[in-house]
Amino acid sequence: MNQEARKDFAQFLLSEDTQDVCFACHVSPDGDSVGSAVALAMLLRARGRRAFIHLPEALPCTLAFLFETFDNTAFDPKMVVAVDVSTPERLGKGFPYADRVAAVLDHHMANSFDVEHKWVEEEAAATGLLVAALYDEVGEPISADAARALYTAVSTDTGRFCHANTTEDVLATAARLTACVPEGNFEALNRRLFIEKDAARLRLEGYVLTHAVLSDAPRCVYFLLTKKLRKKLGITPDADLGSLVDVLRTFAGYPICILAKESEKGVYKLSVRSQEPVSANAFCRVFGGGGHERAAGATVRAKNAFALKKAVFAALADLKQ
Numbered sequence: 001m002n003q004e005a006r007k008d009f010a011q012f013l014l015s016e017d018t019q020d021v022c023f024a025c026h027v028s029p030d031g032d033s034v035g036s037a038v039a040l041a042m043l044l045r046a047r048g049r050r051a052f053i054h055l056p057e058a059l060p061c062t063l064a065f066l067f068e069t070f071d072n073t074a075f076d077p078k079m080v081v082a083v084d085v086s087t088p089e090r091l092g093k094g095f096p097y098a099d100r101v102a103a104v105l106d107h108h109m110a111n112s113f114d115v116e117h118k119w120v121e122e123e124a125a126a127t128g129l130l131v132a133a134l135y136d137e138v139g140e141p142i143s144a145d146a147a148r149a150l151y152t153a154v155s156t157d158t159g160r161f162c163h164a165n166t167t168e169d170v171l172a173t174a175a176r177l178t179a180c181v182p183e184g185n186f187e188a189l190n191r192r193l194f195i196e197k198d199a200a201r202l203r204l205e206g207y208v209l210t211h212a213v214l215s216d217a218p219r220c221v222y223f224l225l226t227k228k229l230r231k232k233l234g235i236t237p238d239a240d241l242g243s244l245v246d247v248l249r250t251f252a253g254y255p256i257c258i259l260a261k262e263s264e265k266g267v268y269k270l271s272v273r274s275q276e277p278v279s280a281n282a283f284c285r286v287f288g289g290g291g292h293e294r295a296a297g298a299t300v301r302a303k304n305a306f307a308l309k310k311a312v313f314a315a316l317a318d319l320k321q
Contacts, residue, residue, distance in 0.1 A: 001121060001124070001129075001130075001133060002119070002121065005119045005121075006119065006130070006133050006134065006137055007137060008117070008119070009103070009105065009117060009119040009134065010134050010137040010138050012103060012117045013040075013043070013044065013134065013138070014047060014138055018044070018049065018079065019049060019050070019078055019079075020049075020050045020051075020075065020076075020077050020078040020079070021041075021044060021049065021050070021051045021077060021078070021079055021080070021081055022051070022052060022053075022054050022074075022077035022079070022080045022081070022097055022100075023037040023040050023041055023051060023052070023053050023054070023080075023081050023083050024037075024053075024054040024056075024080050024081070024082050024083065024085065024091055024095070024097070024101075025037050025053065025054065025055055025056065025083060025084065025085070026056070026082075026084060026085040026086075026090040026091065026092075027056050027057055027090055027091075027092045028057060028242065028269065028297075029055050029056070029057060029059060029060070029063070030060075030084075030156060030157070030242045031063060031152045031153055031155070031156030031157065031193070031242070032084050032126045032127050032128055032152075032153040032154075032156055032157040033083055033084035033085070033127070033153075034053070034055070034059065034063050034066060034149075034152075034153075035063075035066065035128055035149040035150060035151075035152035035153030035154075035156070036083050036084055036105070036126075036127040036128045036130075036131045036149070036150070036153045037053045037083040037084075038053060038066050038067075038070060038146075038149040039128070039131045039132075039135075039146045039149040039150050039153070040081070040083060040105070040131055040134070041053060041070070042070070042143065042145065042146045042149070043131075043134065043135060043138070043140055043146070046140055046143075047138075047140070050075065052072050052073060052074050052075065052077070053072050054074070054080075054095075054096075054097070056091060056092025056093075056095065057092065058237045058238045059238060060238060060239065060240030060241075060242060061236075061238045061239060061240060062192060062193055062240040063152070063240070064238075065148075065189075065192060066148070066149055066152065069145055070145070077097060077100060078100070079100050079101075079102040079103070080097045080100045080101045080102060080103075081101075081102065081103045081104070081105065081117075082101055082103070082104040082105070082106070082113060082115075083104075083105055083106075083127060084105070084106055084107070084108075084127040085104060085106060085113075086106060086108035086109075086110070086111050086112065086290060086291070087111070087112045087113070087290075088101070088112070088113060101113070101115055102115060102116060102117060103115055103116070103117035103118065103119075104117075104118050104119075104120070105119050105120075105127060105130055105131070106119075106120045106127060107120065107121050107122060107123075107124040107125070107126060107127050107129075107130065108120070108122070108290065108291055108292065109122050109281055109290060109291065109292060109293070110290055125154070125157060125158050125163075125165035125166065125167060125169070125170045126153050126154045126156075126157035126158065126165075126170070127153060127157075128149075128150045128151075128152075128153025128154045128157070128173075129154060129169065129170070129173055131150060131153070132150050132154075132173055132176075132177075141180075142177070142180045143180070144180055144181045144182060146180070147177040147178075147180035147181050148181065148186075148189055150173075150177055151174060151177045151178075151186055151189065152189070152193065154170060154173055154174055154177075155174065155186075155190075155193065155194075156193065156242070156243075158170055159243075159246060160190075160194055161174070163294065163295070164294055165292070165294075194243075199234075200233055200234040200235055200236070200239070201235070201239065201240075203233050203234070204225075204233050204235055204244070205244070205247050207229075207233065208223050208225075208244065208247050208248065209247060209250075211223065212248060212251070213309075214251065214254065215313070215316075218256070218313075218316045218317060218319065219253065219254050219255055219256070220254060220255075220256045220257070220258060220313075220316055221248040221249075221251045221254045221256075221257045221258070222248075222257075222258045222260070222309070222312065222313075223248060223258075223259055223260070224260040224261075224262070224268070224305055224308065224309070225241070225244070225259065225260065225261045225262065226262045226305065227262050227264075241261060242271075244259055244271075245257055245258075245259040245271040245272070245273055246273070248273070249273055255274055255275040255276070255277075255278045256272065256273070256274045256275070256278045256280070256283070256316065256319075257272070257273045257274070258270060258271070258272050258312060259271040259272075260300075260308060260312070262305075263299075266301055266302060266303065266304075267299065267300075267301055268299070268300045268301075268302060268308050269297065269298075269299050269300075270284065270287065270289065270297055270298045270299070270300060270312070271297050272284055272291075272295070272296050272297060272298070273294065273295055274293075274294050274295075275294070278319055279293055279294075279319070280292065280293065280294055280295055280296040281293050281296045282319065283296065283315060283316065283319055284296035284297055284298040285298075286298075286315045286318075287299070287300045287311075287315070300312075
């Protein structure tokens with residue numbers, strides 16, 4: 001971890017100029033972006049500052065608990081800190097404070113923000129690890145609520161500690177966070193995040209397993225979730241679909257998994273996971289997206305489902321497998 005960058009970002013957060021802050025999450029907000037933003041806001045509030053979280057899209061129901069004891073009343077911010085956001089576009093269409101983005105805290109490859117205060121650690125498994133380091137840098141104790149938010153960030157971005165980015169630092173941080181909560185472990189939180197699912201989600205997972213497209217040339221698992229199918233299966237707008245791509249990863253012998261979600265007519269969001277030697281990041285960059293080497297995303301415009309599948313598999317054919 002870059003100690004100088006950590007120190008500089010901590011000084012920025014606690015400077016007299018850092019007042020009335022909006023911590024902005026990325027589109028399709030996930031556990032790392034939201035959990036990290038909440039923990040950052042708690043850090044500033046502990047130092048007497050005002051802060052709130054901006055969510056460009058509906059908060060997944062599995063993350064609603066993060067706001068049970070957190071008053072997220074918005075106000076007119078003086079500055080914006082982008083959290084776990086790799087490009088300005090991922091702040092969402094029509095982001096209301098685009099002219100006030102002063103800083104970014106992130107761990108994605110090729111972060112394209114041009115701001116004065118920027119701390120990006122591409123080797124970090126989650127942005128939540130950077131937030132935990134900021135607590136240490138400023139000497140602020142991690143509260144129980146902040147620990148739950150940080151654990152959410154770290155555990156979700158490592159796929160329940162199953163992804164290749166689960167390092168010694170990840171496990172050490174998770175173990176440390178357990179000491180910050182009264183119950184001494186995260187059993188209840190793990191059930192909420194990873195185990196308990198409503199009937200609609202279970203029906204969706206069954207449908208995905210039954211209807212996923214298995215391709216041998218190239219070896220890929222592909223599934224398209226249309227708006228029509230969401231309605232048919234009773235999937236609400238606030239349903240957590242961030243981990244749905246992991247259902248595709250249960251098929252053995254396929255190094256790349258692609259979940260396409262129709263967001264509006266002609267617009268599809270891709271969630272991609274890969275194994276060596278395939279680069280999810282390289283694949284998504286073809287469509288103007290990106291992320292990590294083994295987990296990335298992109299937004300694709302296509303006339304219809306057939307055209308989307310054709311474009312996806314044409315790009316896959318160019319990848320070395």
